[in-house]
Amino acid sequence: MNYVEWLRVRNLLRVVAIILTILVVLAVVLRVSVSRYMSPEAWVAHLALDPGTKVTRTTLPDGTKRIVFDDPDDSTHVVVDDHGYAGKHIVVTEPTSRAQKEHSDVSVGSVRVFESRNGATTTTVIDTNGAVPMIYYMALADIVALIVATILAAPLAREVDGHLEIALTKPCSRVRYALGVILADAAGIIAASVITVIAFYFCQLLFESARLDFSGINANAIAMGLILPLAWYALLCAATTLLSRSYGAVLGFAWPVAILTGALTLIHADNVVALFVHDVAWVISRFDPLSYVEFASPNATGTYNYTEANFGLRLSIEVLFFVVYGAIAIWRWQRVEA
Amino acid sequence: MSIKISNLRKSYGKIVAVDDFSLEIPGASVFGLLGPNGAGKTTTFKCMLDLARSTSGEILYDGKRLEPATFERVAYVPERSVLYDWMTVEEHVEMSRRAYAKFDPARAFELLAAFNIDRKRRARALSKGMRTAVMVAIAFARNAEILILDEPTSGLDPVNQRHVLSLMINEAAKGNSVIFSSHQIGQVERAAEHIAVMDRGRLVLQGTVDELKADRKIVEGIFPDVSFTLDGIARDLRVARTDRTERIVRVLVTGGAEEIASDLTGAGAMAVRVLDLNLEDIFLYAVSPATATTDIVAKESSS
Amino acid sequence: MPAVLTVDPRSGVPIYLQIVEQIKRSIALGVLQGGEQLPTVKQLAVDLTVNPNTVARAYRDLEREAVIETAPGRGSFVRADSVADSPRVAAEIGRDALDVALREAKSVGLTRTAVRELFETVLERWFADDKRVE
Numbered sequence: 001m002n003y004v005e006w007l008r009v010r011n012l013l014r015v016v017a018i019i020l021t022i023l024v025v026l027a028v029v030l031r032v033s034v035s036r037y038m039s040p041e042a043w044v045a046h047l048a049l050d051p052g053t054k055v056t057r058t059t060l061p062d063g064t065k066r067i068v069f070d071d072p073d074d075s076t077h078v079v080v081d082d083h084g085y086a087g088k089h090i091v092v093t094e095p096t097s098r099a100q101k102e103h104s105d106v107s108v109g110s111v112r113v114f115e116s117r118n119g120a121t122t123t124t125v126i127d128t129n130g131a132v133p134m135i136y137y138m139a140l141a142d143i144v145a146l147i148v149a150t151i152l153a154a155p156l157a158r159e160v161d162g163h164l165e166i167a168l169t170k171p172c173s174r175v176r177y178a179l180g181v182i183l184a185d186a187a188g189i190i191a192a193s194v195i196t197v198i199a200f201y202f203c204q205l206l207f208e209s210a211r212l213d214f215s216g217i218n219a220n221a222i223a224m225g226l227i228l229p230l231a232w233y234a235l236l237c238a239a240t241t242l243l244s245r246s247y248g249a250v251l252g253f254a255w256p257v258a259i260l261t262g263a264l265t266l267i268h269a270d271n272v273v274a275l276f277v278h279d280v281a282w283v284i285s286r287f288d289p290l291s292y293v294e295f296a297s298p299n300a301t302g303t304y305n306y307t308e309a310n311f312g313l314r315l316s317i318e319v320l321f322f323v324v325y326g327a328i329a330i331w332r333w334q335r336v337e338a
Numbered sequence: 339m340s341i342k343i344s345n346l347r348k349s350y351g352k353i354v355a356v357d358d359f360s361l362e363i364p365g366a367s368v369f370g371l372l373g374p375n376g377a378g379k380t381t382t383f384k385c386m387l388d389l390a391r392s393t394s395g396e397i398l399y400d401g402k403r404l405e406p407a408t409f410e411r412v413a414y415v416p417e418r419s420v421l422y423d424w425m426t427v428e429e430h431v432e433m434s435r436r437a438y439a440k441f442d443p444a445r446a447f448e449l450l451a452a453f454n455i456d457r458k459r460r461a462r463a464l465s466k467g468m469r470t471a472v473m474v475a476i477a478f479a480r481n482a483e484i485l486i487l488d489e490p491t492s493g494l495d496p497v498n499q500r501h502v503l504s505l506m507i508n509e510a511a512k513g514n515s516v517i518f519s520s521h522q523i524g525q526v527e528r529a530a531e532h533i534a535v536m537d538r539g540r541l542v543l544q545g546t547v548d549e550l551k552a553d554r555k556i557v558e559g560i561f562p563d564v565s566f567t568l569d570g571i572a573r574d575l576r577v578a579r580t581d582r583t584e585r586i587v588r589v590l591v592t593g594g595a596e597e598i599a600s601d602l603t604g605a606g607a608m609a610v611r612v613l614d615l616n617l618e619d620i621f622l623y624a625v626s627p628a629t630a631t632t633d634i635v636a637k638e639s640s641s
Numbered sequence: 642m643p644a645v646l647t648v649d650p651r652s653g654v655p656i657y658l659q660i661v662e663q664i665k666r667s668i669a670l671g672v673l674q675g676g677e678q679l680p681t682v683k684q685l686a687v688d689l690t691v692n693p694n695t696v697a698r699a700y701r702d703l704e705r706e707a708v709i710e711t712a713p714g715r716g717s718f719v720r721a722d723s724v725a726d727s728p729r730v731a732a733e734i735g736r737d738a739l740d741v742a743l744r745e746a747k748s749v750g751l752t753r754t755a756v757r758e759l760f761e762t763v764l765e766r767w768f769a770d771d772k773r774v775e
Contacts, residue, residue, distance in 0.1 A: 003433045004422060011424075165416040168389055170437045171409040338389035368692055503690050511683035511693040527650035531692045548655045548695070555653075560748075609748040614653015 001172050002180035005155055009188030012151060016144065016192050020199040027203040075121075086209050087129025096122045132210050134218035138225025140200050141193035145229035148192040150251055152185045153236035156333050157247035164338040178330040182237070189229050224293060224315055231289035231318045234325035241332035261285045289321045339400050339411060339483040339515060340365040341386065346395035348381050355381040357539040359395070363517055363532070365483075368510045370530035370547075371519040374625055377536040379519040380417055383488050387414055399484075410439060413482035417489045417519075419469035423462035427455055427472055434476050446479035449505075453498055467493035478505050485509060487518040491525065503529050523618040533617070535624045543624040547617060554578075554615050554623075555595035559587045559607030566606050571598060578623070590623055648689055656691055660699035662734070665708060668719060669730040675721035679709060 056068040060081075069078040074095070081089040096117060112127045156178060159167045170177060204210040214222070236254055240247035264281030267274050285291040292314045341363040348356040356378040363369050373379050384390040386397050388404050399408055421430060427450065435443045450457055453471035461469060470493050477485055487506070491499040499522075506516045506529050520526050526533060527547060535543040543550075564584055571589065572580050576598065578590045587607070591598050595612045602610050615623075646667075648659045667673040679685070682700060686693035700717055703709045711717045746756050 001437050003429075003436045004425070007425065007429060162418075163420050163422060164389060165414065165420045166422075169387055169409050169412075169414050171406050171439075173406050176406075337391060338384055367694070500690060504687055507686050507690060507693060508683075511686055524651055528648075528656070528691050531694045547692075548657060548698070551653060551655050609750055611744065611748040616651045616653055618651070 001170055001177065002184050005181045005184040008155070009152065009184050009191075012148060013188060013191055013195070016148060017195060020144075020195060024199055024202055027206055031206040083129070087127070089128075090126040092124040092126070094122055094124075096120055129209065129211070132204070132212060133221065134212065134214065134225075135221040137197045137200060137212075138193075138221045141196040142225050142228055144196040145189050145193040145225075146232055149185075149189050149229040149233035150236065150254065152188055153233050154240035154247040154251055155181045155185060156237065156329055156336075157240040157244040160241075160244045160336055161247075164336065168336075168338065174334050175330055178333045182234075182326055182329070185233060186230055189233060190226060193226060193229070220311055220315075224311075224318070227315065227318045227322065228289060228293055231321035231325070234322045234329070235287075235289055238325040238328035238332075241329045241336075244332075244336075258285075258288050258290050261288065262291060265291075289318055292317050341484070341515075341517070342398045342401075343382070343386070344396045344398075346382065346385055346397065347393045348378075348385055348390060349393050354539055356385065356392075359536070359539070359541055361534055361541065361544065363515065365515055366510065366513045367515055367532055368506060368530045369515065369517045370526035370533040371517065371536065372523065372526060372533060372621055373519070373536035376538075377625075378539040379536055380488055381539075382536070383414075383416075383486055383519070386486065387412070411483040413477040413480040413485045415470075415473045415477045415485070415487045415490050417492065419461075419466065419473070421461035421464075421469055421472060424460060426460050427457045427464075430461070430472065430476060431457070431479075434480070438480055440481040442479045442481060446475050449475035449478055452501060465493075467495065467498065470494055471498060474502055474505070478509070482514065484515045484517065487516065489519055489521065491520060491522060499525070523616075523621055527617040535621060537625045543620070550620055551615065551617065553591075553593045554620050555591055556613040556615060556619075557589045557591055557595055557598045557602060558611050558613060559589075559599075559602035559605075560609045561585045561587065561605075561607050568605065571601050571605065574598065574601075646685075646689060648691060650691070657695045657699040657702065660685075660689075660696065661702050664699070664703060665730050666734060668708065669727040669734065671727070673719050675719055677719045679717040679719065681716060 053069050053071040056070070058066045058068075060066055063084075065082040065084075067080045067082070069076075069080075071077075075093075076095070077093040079091045083089065096119075112125075114125045114127075116123050116125075167177060168174065172180075201210060201212070212218075236251060239254070240250050243250050261281045261284045264277055265285055267278045267281075269275035269278045341361075343359060343361045343363075346356050346359040347354070359378070359382060371379050371382070381390065385392040385395075386404075397404065399412070402408075425433075431443055431446050431450075434441050434446070447457060450472065453468070453475060455464070455468055455471055455475070461472070464472065470490065474487075474490055477487070485506075490506075491502050494502065503525055506518065509516050510529075510531075516529075518526075518530075530547055532546050533544065533550070534541060562585070568580060568582070568587060568589075571577060574591075574594075576591050576593045578592050580590075581588045587602065589598055589602070599610045599612055646660065646663050648656050648663075650656055652659070664673065664679075673679075679700070680688065682693055682696045686696045689696070700709065700711065704711055704717075707720060707722075709717050710720050743756065746759070751759070
């Protein structure tokens with residue numbers, strides 16, 4: 001019954017797959033060309049080592065290659081454990097005066113940096129094989145999924161644009177037809193997220209092993225990442241069925257308007273005009289699924305925590321957006337005339 | 339499957355497109371709906387298919403209102419192309435195959451070949467006539483009990499127009515109904531058994547083609563001079579209109595032509611004859627006021 | 642068969658009547674033989690591109706006038722005795738033609754004598770070489 005929409009989705013996913021394949025190929029090329037820079041020496045190059053440093057290389061019983069840099073003049077000791085494909089583990093012991101001025105723990109992708117001070121000595125541990133937080137994958141997947149959602153959006157407005165005589169003379173109810181369309185597009189959006197994650201996971205595998213963790217905060221990230229583009233899609237569907245004559249313009253202006261209202265909510269309300277603009281923008285942004293996404297916020301220890309107390313609330317709001325905006329689109333479809 | 343339209347009224351704001359229109363379309367027949375441009379034919383079709391909400395009135399299919407399942411038995415060809423530009427002809431056939439249980443894809447491809455359509459072409463690469471042909475081929479492969487066709491031959495070359503007519507006649511011979519609108523009155527004359535004429539949203543004429551042609555005649559009388567009176571004749575209920583030019587009188591009658599002819603002779607006409615009308619004549623007389631066709635020429639020569 | 646029948650939908654004469662007349666004419670001329678099978682209603686309708694009920698009505702009229710007979714399941718056939726009736730049918734056709742011609746002549750105001758003179762002239766034109774004796 002909704003073959004036309006499934007065809008649209010399939011055609012678009014083909015394009016997305018081609019683009020992702022090109023990216024993967026580029027990653028392979030990159031991997032091949034930088035392979036000679038992936039040696040341990042490069043990792044510790046930033047440490048200004050004096051010529052008097054003693055370098056010891058050993059191989060541990062489990063095959064790990066260990067390189068020890070010892071500089072007694074500066075009281076600096078670096079141990080680099082190279083587990084090969086499984087990542088590297090680096091321990092830097094240096095006087096506190098020499099350590100990086102910012103005291104912070106960093107997590108970027110699968111790289112973790114922990115610092116601990118012990119009086120005059122600072123120990124920094126760098127670990128490159130942490131579990132990859134799903135949030136990074138979902139962020140990438142969402143960029144693709146949001147684009148796919150915007151392209152697929154307005155399916156009902158497109159039918160109104162000269163195809164109602166076909167769409168409305170099928171042996172199924174109008175509601176059933178509209179639901180089928182939304183289902184097909186939702187499946188396409190989720191599929192786009194999935195193939196993006198797979199593509200980037202593969203890219204990561206080219207460089208080193210990646211552990212994926214699907215529990216706890218990662219599960220939350222996945223849930224939010226999957227529902228966000230669907231809520232955005234549903235918003236565009238509703239907007240374009242309300243303004244079906246100019247659905248192209250609605251789709252084109254959706255991004256800029258969302259970004260603009262989001263930006264305007266950041267204005268400091270220090271005078272009447274600014275307050276007014278801020279408040280109007282704030283009200284408008286309440287209807288925008290993108291404003292309820294907060295993937296991460298820093299907590300006291302400097303790491304990122306994206307399971308804030310009201311995460312559940314925000315997730316529910318996104319689901320609500322999908323349902324309500326979807327219902328508006330279906331309601332308008334129910335009433336449309338050829 | 340029969341259709342009964344009762345007091346259909348459809349207005350778009352202040353404009354009344356269809357006004358108190360009632361019609362009964364019997365099953366297993368070919369029904370022609372005629373009318374000038376803007377008469378309301380397309381709007382009537384849309385109301386019949388729930389593509390437009392009627393302002394008032396009722397349309398019943400075999401006594402029941404239209405519901406989604408009815409569309410398994412009703413096929414529609416709209417007057418303009420509604421194909422998806424980006425899909426191929428084959429994909430359109432596949433779409434119909436998945437949507438309708440009784441659709442016959444082999445028959446559709448047969449018909450497409452007869453119309454000389456390349457099944458792998460995208461709809462945007464087809465000319466207007468070819469798009470009509472695709473919609474027609476798919477509709478006739480539907481095995482539907484009723485086919486509603488809005489100007490199904492527009493844009494087609496004469497050979498393909500004949501194909502479409504033959505298809506319509508074939509459906510009628512199979513016991514299905516075909517309701518079509520066309521500006522080609524000659525085609526309607528051949529294929530249709532019943533016709534209805536609409537003008538400005540209203541029904542102005544209906545009947546079977548045979549009856550209309552048998553009953554409606556022009557009785558022409560030539561009088562020796564201009565001093566004659568036609569009052570008696572003009573009041574006859576069977577006289578639809580009277581055109582008088584000096585000594586010549588032409589009376590359009592809806593029956594009883596021979597009697598009116600003798601009435602004219604009785605009124606003093608020296609030469610009276612009864613002229614047959616073809617469907618185009620009947621149609622033109624039904625939709626145009628007495629002087630309509632001469633008006634256009636008069637305006638041209640006086641300006 | 643289709644080559645023998647042509648219908649003009651634009652003429653004022655109903656199509657079914659045209660079909661009836663032409664079949665009768667074919668029989669009178671010997672183009673259709675006694676016992677010969679006619680096309681089915683559906684086949685003739687498609688061949689002539691006319692409504693099947695129009696053809697059905699023509700066949701019904703022909704059957705009522707005992708020109709053809711229909712055997713259920715087998716088809717419609719020219720009656721053997723209607724061929725023998727050819728002279729009568731021919732006479733009917735001739736009279737219908739003269740009817741129309743004389744009505745026209747009268748409507749333009751010709752007198753009986755004038756028409757008779759004209760008739761002889763036209764007769765001579767068409768039948769000059771016809772030496773048949775009844």
